[in-house]
Amino acid sequence: MIRLIVNGREESWDAAPGDTLLDVLRREGWVGVKKGCGAGDCGACTVLLNGRAVNACLVLAARAEGAEVVTIEGLSRDGTLHPVQEAFLETGAVQCGYCTPGMVLSAVALLAENARPTEDEIREAVAGNLCRCTGYVKQVEAIERAAARLRGER
């Protein structure tokens, strides 16, 4: 049994000793968390663990005891998209969308720490999120656009 807060709600979940955070989140219906490799290479399973972007496939579920977890489902409130989600849609940064939840959460974690990231800092922050469709051009643009919007510039 683990206790944690997922997208603002307190949960008590059964977990086997070998279960990863990815396993239990998907099992409990948070399927916006994607599995791409199960080995920490692709970042499709990125979630925010106490505000930090982590690969859920590399975190044992037991390690999340008492932690606060945010998945992509917890990002938009009352149907209003987060500025990063908006920017991803506006710029064409979403193609197949399988990497999108993880990449968006990595961007959210970056922008919480750094309101004015350079292109290099953006690329560094999402370096662990592999996208096969876009070539990353529009995702960098999206994160720049979201950063500006969060600063109230546009």
Add this chain to the structure above:
Amino acid sequence: MTDRRDFAVVGKNERKVDGRGLVTGSPLFVADVDVSNALVVKMLWSPFAHARIVSIDARAAAAMPGVALVMTHANTPATRHTTAGQGFPEPSPYDARMFDTKVRYVGDRVAAVAAESEEIAERALSAIRVEYEELPAVLSIDEARRAGAPVLHDETDAQGIYDAARNVVADVDIDVGDVAKGFAASDVVVETTCETQYAQHTPIETHVVLASLDPEGRLVLRTSTQVPFHVRRIVAQTLGLPIARVRVIKPRIGGGFGVKQEVLLEDVAGWVALQTRRPTLFALTRAEEFVSSRTRHPMRVRVKVGAAKSGRLHAIEMEAISNTGAYGAHGLTVLANTGSKTLPLYNKAENAHFFGQAVYTNLPVGGAYRGYGATQGYFALETAMDELAERLGIDPICLRLQNAIRAGEGSPIFEKLGEGREGVAQTVKSCQLEECLKVGSEAIGWSTWRARRERTGPWVHGIGMSVMMQGSGIPQIDMGAATIKMNEDGSFNLLIGATDLGTGSDTILGQIAAEVLGVPLEKIIVLSSDTDVTPFDVGAYASSTTYVSGMAVQRAAEDVRGQILRVAAPMLGVAAESLALRDGQVEGADGAAVSLARVCERAMYQTDQFQIAATASCVPTESPPPFLANFARVAVDTETGVVRVLHYVAAVDCGTAIHPRLAEGQVEGA
């Protein structure tokens, strides 16, 4: 590149119709539905490159608690088929079966287990005892072609292999003019050979299928595929079911790039569901995706080009030897495309010869991969053109321009070589390659960097370019169809078999419908693809969707528009011909208007009732080529061979982009 008309929806960067669901993590993909009750399939893969299975003892595995089914060659259908999802009859050989008595590469299927959990399935796999008789393996195209080489496909029931005894899957040989004469007349002849390597598509979502039975006992496959209708046909064939007993649903797809133009899991998951009557989930791990799915065919391509001092080409000869690995999926057609997609570009050469073979090896299996053989061909052809430019002392851009096809011109290759058989004659109607070269060379600073010689320690800087053309679907083979039906709030259902695998085709096909029907995109409810609901489409491959499926959508929308106008005419008291559809209403020349909702209410509930709806198809008679000019500035470490790309410019003539941002994404990405 330029809009010829003032469109309302087409040509605009509309929000992707599936975008909101994708950015919020909605349960859109195959494994996002409740799979808690599903059996899990794991496969035992061959540890040998080439071996005969002498015996399999699966009794211990089958007896384990939690194991529902163990599958081997002894208890599964033996139908030979191809895994390649192509038009029917497929141009790929029938050389595969669900589980064979022989394994042909490391990673080939041996047996499979369906169990209550992945852990149980893994444990059961390790309890299967297999006795192999190892055979000598063929590990290169040269070994495969050597006299007396081990034969991969010695089974008697395979069909469509060109020469199984010599490991030759396919053989292509076409001639235009006389290359010997062309070379004899040339001032300069250059010959070069390039070998291309294995590559794997690596969609971030690996292959995955959820099989289940509906209440009537029909097999339902919810699967990550580019070709739902081919999946239905091939699974029915492999499992011995009528097509009517199979339904294939394609939800959102986490990338494909060609590797999901292949039926790799659906037969096994479907068989389990039929035998156990349980939902069954089968997904490849990332490691399995690399080894046991499909790859880009490695090739050895030799190109010989001859030209006059002026740069005018006289002859091109291309020989391609393709490694299809252990099975011949797409073997013939990828090989044929290596010539057919490349040689028409330089139609000034009156003499051309393309020949080659696709051969079996005991290595991972080739398949469809973006570019589909053209990639391998252009690498060699453009390398030869660069060498020719250097020998002639002509700027590489000028050499290309001088010899490239232009609008109003054709190439005999179009007719001689098509999808593994004769092609279709065609004239290029639109070509902005010259403009691409101009825009691209300016953007990268071609003349500046070309003149500069830069070296820092071992690092040498250089600049290069290449040109390419592709096609838009396979003429007189590919088919798309669309159904549009109207609802009484003035919205429309667009049902398409075309398969959006992340490219945005649902969005652009919706835009085409919206444009014709004079409504915003939000009024089009797009559904792709469900073989029970949507009309037939060959699927997402051969760069066909925008052109072929898009034309079907346009035709269906035009039919529906005609029906709407005929209903509206008596409502407005004028002739249908004088009416137009705009902003969600039918407008007369005098400014009188009636809303689409009112029109549909009348048709559905009030007068001469009928469903406003239409289905239309498109089988193209030509394959309009997009043109590309690519430029790269690179740094090469002359000590280690490491290449760094410093600047890359791609100038693309894709025609009128339906959705410019999505079109850019296709160029910037994969």
